[in-house]
Amino acid sequence: MARSAFDNAQFLAAARQLVIERGPAMVTVDSVTQRLKAPKGSFYYRFASRDALLGELWLQSAVAYQEGFMAAIDADDGLGAALHTPAWARAHLDDACLLLLYSREDFVAGDWPSALRKGVREQAERVKDALTRFARLAFGATGSGQMRRAAFVLLEVPLAAVKPHLKRREAPPPLVDELIRSTFQAIAPRADAGRARKSTVA
Amino acid sequence: MARSAFDNAQFLAAARQLVIERGPAMVTVDSVTQRLKAPKGSFYYRFASRDALLGELWLQSAVAYQEGFMAAIDADDGLGAALHTPAWARAHLDDACLLLLYSREDFVAGDWPSALRKGVREQAERVKDALTRFARLAFGATGSGQMRRAAFVLLEVPLAAVKPHLKRREAPPPLVDELIRSTFQAIAPRADAGRARKSTVA
DNA sequence: CTAGGTCTAGACCTGTTAGTCTACATATCA
């Protein structure tokens, strides 16, 4: 059978590197196989399409990111959830560049491959559930305004704070945590009431 | 001479619509000319390349956006500058979608057409000068940490707050201003000390 | 009224992309 010279993980890894170096749009089937010195046939033997590759790549990182975020939310540690973004970015710089510098649509534009749709939907639902839980904790309600605040403080602000550094491919400095923390306390002061406090509030 | 059936502005307008509807990547010379029912020759008679079109489009919006931002900065109205983003987005929803939902690289990837390079550089310099001025006002210094804070509070946070609404092509609600204001006061409390105050601080 | 510049018109060229197809190599198992 020609014992596999290439496996899925290698294609994924090559694609990951290309995303980080040049962005998702520059990840073509040719560029991936060339980097691996693999023939196109091998690629299509393992992946149904380019979308299947890029979708899997994105989902992998998204799930990895989510893990720590969900853990913090489950512990009702709102500030921890907000600070998870810079923390995870430091620990997984490559994955962070891939996931946080681009949007899901940059990976798969139209319809997702059916094999991945369920995963993507679940991912989105988990985020929504987390925001709901946090909104109740921090604001005492889960109306659209509270949900909007939750998203702002847990996702949008941390993402915005981290992005400029990821663009330079460098780990977010401590200042980023400070900015996120200040914002968090300004907008959701009640949210870490019951939490262990080790914060160095600015 | 065949008195011009199409002018630059029409191509720009068609391209703008396409950006808003489908994103910059979907703006091809063919899609633009088809929408206008113009022949390709007319397009290339007026624009040197696709990059020239998209570059001009981006720069137009960037300069328009900058106007109000700079006015606020020149008046040492830091909070006004931070709130300029949602205000401008309300007044110019289409331009805001174009400018704030995508990055400069989504319009012109590699080298910019030489005719636009100067404009882009000046644009970037004006932003930097504005941030410097604000950093001095708000933090009393212009080191890298202060500059980082300035960018966070004047650009990154307002952008992050506005984005989810622009994605749905809807005007940012008042809550967005409140989020930006709270963040601003948490991070740059000194900055609007000397300002006329009409803010409804949350 | 005609010469020349301005602009439309669209066929055409070249490169790149995702994806297909057929041929072939090799390890495993009967």
Place this chain on the structure above:
DNA sequence: TGATATGTAGACTAACAGGTCTAGACCTAG
């Protein structure tokens, strides 16, 4: 040993991209 599953190998196709080129329509100037 030889049939088969598993995979490599890469030429090929079709679609579409940006960009070029030549023909000619039309206005204005002389």
